[in-house]
Amino acid sequence: MENFDVSDMAAAQDYAPKHFLWEVTDGVALLTLNRPERKNPITFQSYGEMRDLFRALVYRDDIKAVVITGAEGNFSSGGDVHDIIGPLTKMDMKQLLRFTRMTGDLVKAIRNCPQPVIAAIDGICAGAGAAISMAADMRLGTADSKTAFLFTRVGLAGCDMGACTILPRIIGVGRASELLFTGRAMGGEEAERWGWLNRLVAKDTLLADALKLARQLADGPNFGHSMTKTAINHQWSMSLEMAIEAEAQAQAICMQTQDFTRAYNAFVAKEKPKFEGN
The missing domain is CATH 1.10.12 (Lyase 2-enoyl-coa Hydratase; Chain  A, domain 2)
Structure with missing residues (x-):
């Protein structure tokens, strides 16, 4: 795929991604993972396109805050089983390392962009989806949200996309260890108690509440x-x-x-x- 070149557009709202939705209203950007029929999985292409976008936001004064969410009741089911996991089993070490570095680069790009990033989490938030929401500065979620770092469930280590560094800083070492070793889902009410969610909100107001918080931040210094x-x-x-x-x-x-x-x-x-x- 072609890299996102910030110099190609006059305003951030002109950006038209191929693999997710992007809307900008008065400096507040809304990024929506939009494959609801499969619970909004991440693909090779969407990883790269999001990485390039967040890298470019370093140079965008017209974006003041960003909300990341998923379409139609789920945040993201993580790496697509057919589009990513299957092909990974056939790659050599050099190709695999290129992929794992790219996924980590997305987390670094979200952390390194100067804008506050808010994840609005409903339904399934798993694997790479959990890592993307982990990279956000704040998280709002519903009681129906289920966040799971599933990596051990597919025979991998829990240390993926910065999880062993960032997650313990959000919820503590013991709780992070439990989630990363077991791969179990953390429900919404538990997530708020553990400090994963900044706030538990109603399902029908999740996006509005996230955008309101983003607007408040965008209007700040x-x-x-x-x-x-x-x-x-x-x-x-x-x-x-x-x-x-x-x-x-x-x-x-x-x-x-x-x-x-x-x-x-x-x-x-x-x-x-x-x-x-x-």
């Missing part, structure tokens, strides 16, 4: 949000001393933005600040 996400990513491997110094530098940079001055002036005038991301 976008440069400040990008610095926050960068700090969360980088500080995983820092000592406390290094983290505090990095945050001091980040905050000093943010204090030079016009949004900081806008917020001060609005406070003095007893008005709500209108951030512009600069």
